[in-house]
Amino acid sequence: MGGSRGNLTQYPVAHRVSVSEFDSSLPIRAKHGDEQAFIRIVEFYYPRCMRFARNMLGSEQDAEEAVQDAFVRVYDSFPRFREDARFDPWLFRILANRCRSLLARNERRRAVIEYGDVPHGAADSEAGADWAEEVRVVLESLPAEQREAFLLRHVEDMSYEDIAAMTGAGLSALRMRVKRACDALRARLTEVSRDHG
């Protein structure tokens, strides 16, 4: 078994094709078994999913795991995807659930770490380093549901209605979560801005 001369140009691989605009028919085609449509969905959404997962989990490796798991579940769940539903909230609901599961797993691991360990990024924070790093440090310090609501609203630009449909939380509760996240960010970042002129 085994070949003599491989040639990449002879074997074009569909997932190398770039996608600039999302074709809203792709989820429906994928639901009906069009594998190329599923590949295009992965190509299109992977960077956004990674951004959300990285911001939620604070770890590239965990983010990759969450996104991979999410797409496996998306594929498995396509038969239940309603064709009149919007794809974004459905995908992000699955991804957010994976992130929550990983956060819970990480919390259990963290529980066995000796109390008093310096949290990741704290040294940079004390040194007044990068402003963007400060944002991440504050974000990591927020309760997971506040972080999730803030990211979906202000980074992923989703409407409260979509976030409510995704998370099952009420609109008022979501607005409160986002407000508290914003308050925490403002408090710390205003301080950092003042310290660094």
Place this chain on the structure above:
Amino acid sequence: MIMDERDETIERAAEALSALAPLKGGAVARVLLAVRAARARRAPVWLRVSWWMQDTSVSARAAGLMVAASLAVGFVLRGAVASDENIRLARTGGGIVALQPVANAPAEPQAVPVSMVFDLANARSVAVVGDFNGWDPSAAPMKRIGGTGPWSATVVARPGRHTYAFLVDGTMLVADPLAPRAGNPDFGGDASVMMVRTP
């Protein structure tokens, strides 16, 4: 009413978190391999047989194997009634079709080593991925023979039909040019088919 105020501080914070990292090489391929592996793990026996029957690209050989599969199924049905034998293999001139063991089956057929060779001069890395190693990109990395020659690796697979491909540079799935193509291209590119015989 809680106001959703997006002032300059929040604007800057959101901007800092909004950067989309460039897509790392192989990221999408790894997702597709994971989907394929998950699907393969969950597929019931009848569906695996169905996929096999879709492999029309192997034409005459496939036709022979389809006959063999039909005979094997018949053999299984008859055997299930007539005896306690649980592992069913049907041998033909075209190869061996291994059906999944039924309940209370004895040990599965022993996996055997299969040497794989693939020649692609400009590849930086090549790995063999297939249903026998869960489509795991790290399971069977290939090495150049003599440091500069064709890529080579030995995998272990149980007797029966397997689909596989070569993962080049962690990003591209390339079918084996000298093996029959799997008629169902599956995720992330083409795959090849091999039949592993009982040692």
